[in-house]
Amino acid sequence: MFMRIDHVAIACHDLEEKIALFERIFELTVVAREINEEQGVKEAMLHVVDGDGGGSYIQLLEPLSPDTPVGKFLAKRGEGVHHVAFGVPDVTEAMGEIGGRGVRLLDEKPRHGSMGSSIAFLHPKDVGGMLTELVQARPTDQGHNH
Template sequence: MNRVDHIGIAVSSIEHVLPFYEQTLGLKLLKMEEVASQGVKVAFIDGGNIKLELLEPLHKESPVAKFIEKRGEGIHHVAFGVQDIEDRLAELKEKGVKMINESPKQGAGGAMVAFMHPKSSHGVLYELCNKSNTKEDLA
């Protein structure tokens, strides 16, 4: 893993929570977009040394909607940036890591992404993403 790329935070409404991040914490919104393949609307927030990704479900069948229903709003995943996601997936599978995504999918910010199953990572949902989603990329 090259670095922690971002931390995903599940929210019921980006519109409702965004003032906390912008006005209360003084952070800057970088970009918002919908990611149909994941069933979410996302907002990237500049956290200084790391990005925060607010995740709002687009429908009740969205994995994020199910997460919020089961656990409530809060930290959803930690994303690691990787150079070659296909090679990294193969390496993890060889090591016995169960994956939610057997192959990469289109994610937010133009990145290809894949998630590790929390049962293989001690209860934490980890995402692999092959694009940095730097502040410049998101502008």
């Protein structure tokens, strides 16, 4: 079902400061920036590696305001890992399979994600306390699988 770890998302107070840190320490490069009003975040995707199943990234998230999900996360837990996203060939199919195993889905249908992907989140309490995202990459990004 999983083709790769698509990204590890890190919540931060200052996106530019964290981008500079990850560029300096890990020599990563920003390949995309977006403001996602629906999720209330300003984000940057830093490329880690490409594999047969597609790319892997570090996603840095800065909340647009304190009352957004990431804003509330920062107030409660501070900066750090927010969620882990797994690349899947078909997000709708993966939602059905995982939902059929008793895992609650936070999304009823896939929604827009970073870099033109389709995404859905799983309830953290049903997957060991980790907010988990399923990501179907934009068709041009799916490597050798299609």
